[in-house]
Amino acid sequence: METTRRRQARSPSPVYTLDDDESYEPYIPVAQRRQQKLAKLSALGAKSDKSNAQKLQEELDAQEDAQREEELRREKARKERTLLIEAQEVHLKKAAEDSKKSEIEKAREADAEILEAIKSRRKLASGMELAKGIQYTEPITTSWRAPRYIRERPKEQDQKLREKYHIVVEGDNIPPPIEHFEDMKIPGPILDYLRSKRIMDPTPIQLQGLPVAFSGRDVIGIAFTGSGKTLTFCLPLIMMALEEEMKLPFVRGEGPVGVILCPSRELANQTYDNVVEWCSALAKEGKYPQLNTLLCMGGISMSEQSQVLNKGLHIVVATPGRLIDMLEKKRFTFNNCKYICMDEADRMIDLGFEEDVRNIMSFFKSQRQTLLFSATMPKKIQDFARESLIKPVLVNVGRAGAANLDVLQVVEYVKQEAKMVYLLECLQKTPPPVIIFSENKNEVDDIQEYLLLKGVEAVAIHGSKTQEERKYAITSFKSGAKDVMVASGVASKGLDFNDIQHVIIYSMPKEIEDYVHQIGRTGRSGKTGIATTFVNMNTPEQTLLDLKYLLMEAGQKVPPFLMTIEDPRAAQGGALTGCPVCGGLGHGISNCPKLEDAQRRQMASHRATDDGGGY
């Protein structure tokens, strides 16, 4: 033990322990080795003969060579090992990068495939046009012109005006924006009527959308909920019908001049009421003729409307199913129809409803002006629509699918079992009227029952209610006789109720567009409102992500539990652009909830019946 310790202490070699590689041989510098060799030789030289010394010399040389070779081999092996490790590391890193890249690429490829499939949908042209390969290249012309002073002002001024009102336009030869209704050549009685309703100046979508539509151009109009889109697409049709009627009055069996398509009966009813009011205002003083409007939708008998059908018909407001039925039965024709507008157009030309629209298009006999309006219009629907329109003008106020900034959005985590009780508390936040949304018909009924039990004056509306019940719910709520309306999302899209104070979203819809439409029942025409949304662990994470981004975009408070939800695309380094299919900001096309639903709807569309959804 003592010897070992001393030997170790004397050893000139580097410190080395058994913990290291056992095959290791300490390195002895060449000069030292030579000295050792010389010492051995001289010792030998003293005792033995020369040949022995020579032998030994050769032996030692051979040993030295072998040792050097071994050293070189080891050195080489070490270098090779280092290179191998480096190469492996590079390979692994590359593989990791490649897999990350291929994930993104894979997603991108999948997206491209879906987008291609959407793009390859047939245009929304009539069957006759498609069969004969008829393609219109120029928009229809109308006699409407902007006042000369506006037409002649520099284009930069038009652009400045658009910037002032945050209007984005796309298209060729875009008619100028007009800041005052008085400059739009709208008949006086309608202007008076609008003023009486405190509609003094056009909203951004109106000040650009109306001149474009009056000029006969195809329009894709996108603007926030409650921003006055209805007037933007109804007034041009009224003016067109007026001009036709004044040229040569319509007699029985003639018309309509144009049609407005709505995705639900309630919306059709509301739009019809608006058109009738505006037409009555027009004819009130006797200076202009009466224009006749037909409401064409499931749930009302056509005998009720026979007096309209017995006269010349100017305007039809319809849901698709009943309209097709009437056209097939030849109750009226589209032989002279020149105008078609789709409200909530993204829904109308969405997969599933598209075939109905295509069917309706097939009844047109000549070129028409086509207008598509919505608060939500995902990029791909826009692209598809654009291909079906003729030199369309896109008028966009705010991002398509963005929430109305006049709505204060509050998102609360409420456990499923606590929702009903908390709902009562929530109702105290504001005075009535309040709308409560639920995605589920049974839940709508349960909520109404609970509220009635608690003494709250509540009505309910959903697709399984009869036409009478739906009408009663809407009218009693609109008149203020009832404080609360509990509704399913579908039944209330686009409905314009007066001064809704508070929207409570009892169950968060899967598609963020539905959320945008639902909260949009408040904060209309420049007023403010509150939207409270209940979420919990039943809410899909992807929906929560969409919601988080939407709140951030609108500058709203994002609750901490939403803040903690990470976007997997951010980790993958993917682009955080909105989903081109639904416009949601929190996911890509490959996991779009709407696409799944749309596909389901497409399959179901063949079985669709006129069951209360408006068809």
Ligand SMILES: Nc1ncnc2c1ncn2[C@@H]1O[C@H](COP(=O)(O)OP(=O)(O)OP(=O)(O)O)[C@@H](O)[C@H]1O
């Ligand atoms: N220029 C205006 N000034 C003030 N109020 C207006 C103006 N234009 C329309 N309004 C009113 O604003 C309300 C909302 O209009 P409208 O229903 O057309 O909104 P919308 O954009 O179609 O909304 P949604 O996307 O929810 O269907 C209506 O009550 C309407 O009378």
